[in-house]
Amino acid sequence: MNSPTRLPAPMGLLIDRERPLRFSFEGQSYQGFEGDSVASALLGNGRWLLSRSFKYHRPRGPLSMAGQDANSLVQLPEEPNVPADLHPASEGLKVAGQNFSGSLDSDRDAYLGKFSRFMPVGFYYRAFYKPKGMWKIWEPLIRKKAGLGVLDLDFKPQYYDKAYLFVDLAVIGAGPAGLRAALDAANSGAKVLLIEQQPVLGGSLNYARFDIAGTRATSLRAELLAAVEGHPNIQVLLRATCNAWFTDNYLPVIQHKRMYKVRATRCLVAAGSFDQPVVFRNNDLPGVMLTSAAQRLMKFYAVKPGQRAVVLTGNDDGYLAALDLQEQGVTVAALVDMRTTPVDSELATELKRRQIPLHLGSTVYEALHEAGMRHVSGVDIRPITGQGKVATQGLQLACDLLCMSAGYMPVYQLLCQAGGKLAYEETRAEFAISNLPTHLDIAGSVNGRHLLDNVLADAARGAAEALAALGLDVPTPAAFAAERPVNFPWPIFPHPKGKDFVDFDEDLQVRDIVNATRSGYRDIQLVKRFSTVGMGPSQGRHSALPTARLVAHATGRSIGETGVTTARPPFEAEKLAHVAGRAFDPYRQTPMHRRHLEAGAKMMPAGLWQRPAFYGKAEDRDRCMQEEARHVREKVGLIDVSTLGGLDVRGPDAAELLERLYTFGFAKLAVGRTRYALMTNEHGVVIDDGVCARLGERHFYVSATTSGVDRLYQQMLKWNAQWRLDVDITNVTAALAAVNLAGPLSRQVLAKVCEGIDLSAEAFPYLGVRLGKVAGIAARVLRVGFVGELGYEIHVPARYAERLWDVLMEAGAALGIRPFGVETQRLLRLEKGHVIISQDTDGMTHPAEIDMQWAIGRKKPFFVGKRSIEILEAQPLKRKLVGFTLPPTSAQPLEGHLVLDGADISGNVTSCEYSRTVGQIIGLAYAATHQATPGMHIPIRVEGGEIVQATVVQLPFHDPENQRQEL
């Protein structure tokens, strides 16, 4: 086992040296500290090889130490592709490498790199698609070689959720700019949300060096944090990533297992800029890293990144990093500056004072390596002789750490999602962002401000503009100093032997990008799609700028004209669990729900409602259903029909509204009477049905289907708004619960508990409606016959409904009352040939197809769908809903099974069940009109492809004279 050795404090800002922990990587045990990332703990143990590259299986170690590259992707037991430089090390954690054959250290697929010349960019587009069908053979092999970890298919879902956050100002990034802006805004009264990816505030103040003495960052950090932490107007989210920008500053911010949906009046992006690599041969070796990564290693984790370092830079920051390295005991073998002189001449003086060799106008042409390429072992330094050109001779130096910094690329992704434009400033060799929408601003290095004082001044300006927009006090902004260039204009040095990587994720070398343009893909978007540059996990953070430069040069355009590829959300990989969040699946229960459960109901969904299908065990469905049906036919049953839609239509124009909405006439419907109501849409298609009960001259109570009432209510409101009738429409579906007391003994049961209503057939005939009291509860009682028996629908306010159920069950006990469910009701209505809208009808059904012409008021001047129905009826009928029977021994068709007409399909089964009452299998099906005559046979293809010959019969199947419901 390796033991960790760390630098002394104040290095190690994030780790707690008093809390060691153990974890394993590739089966080997390692020690780290609380606060370590997996990568920092491994590097602290001298373990640099963390992964294998995507295509050539080259050894890779950390590049950015900030979760911005694919070099550190590792496998956790339950999750692949985890960035080891972000993921915290924890006690007992088991980590493995991924994308190798054999072992991570000795990958058998590493030979692929030797064949890179045979795998040029886009090779698989051309090599594996011919002859036709070959891709299916190659695909699994190629995908296996380009493996990206293993999914845990036994993964147990975890709790993720979402929450809104409402703020005046969202500041993205808590570096010097973010902290300063948040503080200024908060001090003036704005409610500020400060979003930071890292576990601590401070951004570059935590790891970068801003002055030769090395004190500026520390003091400024302490000053800003003291003011920000605990500020009542600042809410801080650490380890949080703003993963996109959507219109009006709608920001999805992911923190731990939650996605915050931030609604910010103003948004200030102070996300900084990405340190950029230099392109040279073997720039991907373990031990070659961004300068900022080496600084992070030391200052965050107290890990000494090497013993002997070379720093390759294109700006003054590399000098400051060299000072950091030396102060932590790293021998700086050379500082290689691609420029001919630093901007700040004092830096060169300081290097000289510290005896750090300085090579101006030079570059690393090739990184040298140990056997197996497991670590950098030296560099070949060459003088630069032109753009991308070097001298033929140079100097070789031994080193075990190579830090590189070619300059910076603003974190442009969110800003481009917001419509921001990137313009390349040739004199500064960097992209600048403009054209941002109102209420979105940028500050700091993302805005091209790199001097620390300028960063702070820019933050103050950003805060001032936000405060002005919010109508709050605006402090006086500071002035800016002249900026110095930080980007070397051409940090790309192609090597004849290649392996000069532009895109580490996809193993793309300089010649791959250039060859893409030579293949005709001159546009940067096409280069991306052909070469896959920028399509890996780092999404172009390090490849966009060199690609733009290479494509511009190869196509003879400027870098500004070439641009970069479109940046789309998400900013970094996000889990589907974050997008899904906590699932909200509303459901509705009737007031009698508890009674159904107590009675052993098998519940079923009906839209959002939970309804009893039948009472008994699921496996006893048929028996329970048949027994319940027989009970209703012979004695009395009780069903909860609270889910039926209910609408109160009141006002002087109530009848007129119904006249226009429904096919039937209601103007002359007497008070105390009900009438079947069929609704069609403008196309004459049947969309709902129910019963209209007239409770008063100006008051109708209208029922609707369970699934259709919400849409119906909307339709009523829409039409009423258009017609401007004097009417009020109220959806009382949940407010009025209802039961249907059905069966020949129902009157006897109701008589025991009913007051104020004469229940005799003469006084309260079929299709009548009465107001009275049932069980002492004010009730609307309707005589309707959906199941074809003497029956009463009793509607009461929901608060009393359970009491109503209890009283009716008690009153009916002596007569053998029992509850029945929806499945039973469907069988009973099928026996009567009653259709269920949306089960026996579809999006094309018009009244003539289901024999509903009788429900159309022909004398009415208008109803919705009238004109269409007239047109449809003038055409020959193409299909018809028919009743059919089959012997009990026949295979039973299911809903959806096809009705055939020779070799053609003429319709489908919509309802089918065995009926003990009829003694046969009965059903409804659409069939061709020439098949619809009673006595004809229709072939139905059932399960397994068997064809059964069903007999078309006249509807209804039971009680054709309708005597039972009119008792």
Next chain:
Amino acid sequence: MSSLKAEDFIERSPLYPLQQGARLATLAHSSIVARYGEKEEHALLQRCALIDLSNLPRVGFRGSDSAAYLQARGYCLPEQPNQAVRQQDGCLVARLSQSEYLLLGSLHDLGARIAVEESRWEQDDQRNYLLPRQDSHAWLQLTGNRSAEVMAKLCGVDLRARAFASGAVAQTSAARINVIVINAGSQALPALQILCDRASVQYFWGALLDAMDEFGGGPVGIDALLD
């Protein structure tokens, strides 16, 4: 434990099956949870608590004559839609649209005044239609300093006091169902009155408690409110 049971009453809250073991108090023709157990509920009330007020009377009126009708009945009405006004006797009148009002009963008279409004109303030629809000909607009260944060997990409307002041009304969606939210709180006790589909309240109660869990919230009875 109280000997009262919800099923002893003719009116029942849709949530009563979830209130087993709670101590109940009588509320006219129904019961209401007085307290859930022996635990201190006042502190919870201040932090994050949920109260089922579904059995407390409430009623709605809508129509061009409703305002005059209610004013004649002695109610002070909000000047604009989506506002609520506390009446002197503690009941609350919310204006939901140009011509629609929602009356919420007060615990001080156990909702008696509002119950009368429902029972005495009769439809006449006036455009003043009664809306059965006690049966169409369940009524929950979310109290405490974390109320807005709880709702932010369920609802896209900013319900922080600085954006949603006392007396404000929001008709919106929370946890994917329609709700009416009224800020009826004070500096001493932040409180949101939430009315939702009565048939969905078991679902919504669970969703709210789940959202409250992070803040150590839970259900409390009305004793904590009345003491």
